Amino acid sequence: MNTATHDPHPAPTLEVLPRDLSAYRRGNTGVDYVHRFESGQPGPHVLINALTHGNEFCGMVAACHLLDTGVRPLRGTLTISFANVAAYESFDPQEPFKSRQIDHNLNRIWSTNWLEGSEDSIELRRARQLRPVVAAADHILDIHSTSQDVVPFWVYPHFARNAAVARALPLPTVHLVMPKGLGSGCPLIQHGRHGVADSDAGAALVVECGQHFLQASAERAIRVSHAFLAHFGLVQSAAPAGSQGSEEHRRFELLRTHVIQHEDFRFVRPLKGFETFAQGELIGHDGPQAITAPCDDCTVFMPARTPIVGREGVYLTKPMA
Ligand SMILES: [Zn+2]
Numbered sequence: 001m002n003t004a005t006h007d008p009h010p011a012p013t014l015e016v017l018p019r020d021l022s023a024y025r026r027g028n029t030g031v032d033y034v035h036r037f038e039s040g041q042p043g044p045h046v047l048i049n050a051l052t053h054g055n056e057f058c059g060m061v062a063a064c065h066l067l068d069t070g071v072r073p074l075r076g077t078l079t080i081s082f083a084n085v086a087a088y089e090s091f092d093p094q095e096p097f098k099s100r101q102i103d104h105n106l107n108r109i110w111s112t113n114w115l116e117g118s119e120d121s122i123e124l125r126r127a128r129q130l131r132p133v134v135a136a137a138d139h140i141l142d143i144h145s146t147s148q149d150v151v152p153f154w155v156y157p158h159f160a161r162n163a164a165v166a167r168a169l170p171l172p173t174v175h176l177v178m179p180k181g182l183g184s185g186c187p188l189i190q191h192g193r194h195g196v197a198d199s200d201a202g203a204a205l206v207v208e209c210g211q212h213f214l215q216a217s218a219e220r221a222i223r224v225s226h227a228f229l230a231h232f233g234l235v236q237s238a239a240p241a242g243s244q245g246s247e248e249h250r251r252f253e254l255l256r257t258h259v260i261q262h263e264d265f266r267f268v269r270p271l272k273g274f275e276t277f278a279q280g281e282l283i284g285h286d287g288p289q290a291i292t293a294p295c296d297d298c299t300v301f302m303p304a305r306t307p308i309v310g311r312e313g314v315y316l317t318k319p320m321a
Pocket of ligand 1: 052053056145
């Protein structure tokens, strides 16, 4: 099923490799790989979640860093979780993209239909275990990385509460905003009240920290985690006053998620992400179907490295005014 031979890009450098997480298995919440710290002071409940995708190591490095350095919240509650450890443990350096998931994409099954449905898989079982953990959080940072070495960016539903937090943090400065959701399933950050426009939920953001296996991505994940916690007052801010928000933010609106329908899926040229296309310009082929740009300045995000039928091929976006 994994069609690695279709990958036109050079093999990635594996700067960060998995480490043994067995010491983090037993948390204090009754759910494996979930750790919770109460400050005893009023304040929000913030969840920092890693490894929603098994081969996205930057989040694992950040979560381990928080736990290893003994970070404790000054106010509110801090929960730190490692989501898909089963997929993570299946990592094979010869096929580094394969351990993203085992059966299901753990970031597409957060709807009631999936969680309360009759299907079973490693990821569905884990999502059902993690459901109360996610539901209990006011603010969620879900740490991800990309298959290609592109700039870091936020991904979030088009709610003001999300945009406000993403804009307030020093990085990333690129935003992928989803007015209509992902179009290919319900991500963790849209579970329950976090997926509802008018709700008492706090912010729920995905941060894409850079390429999966780069040390720079891991360092970015640590910085973003700290900034996220500092924003809500759980830790002291590391940044000097006035150092935030100087760089211009670029926001893109998700227009369409193309899910691959045919074995014969290909782009017109190798794509990494952030390439732009004019309206009507050909981006790729999915079997007999042409994928064309629906607007001018159409900007692609997360083009598939190895096309797999049923998974996302490419996200088509346009810059927001
Ligand atoms: Zn991911």
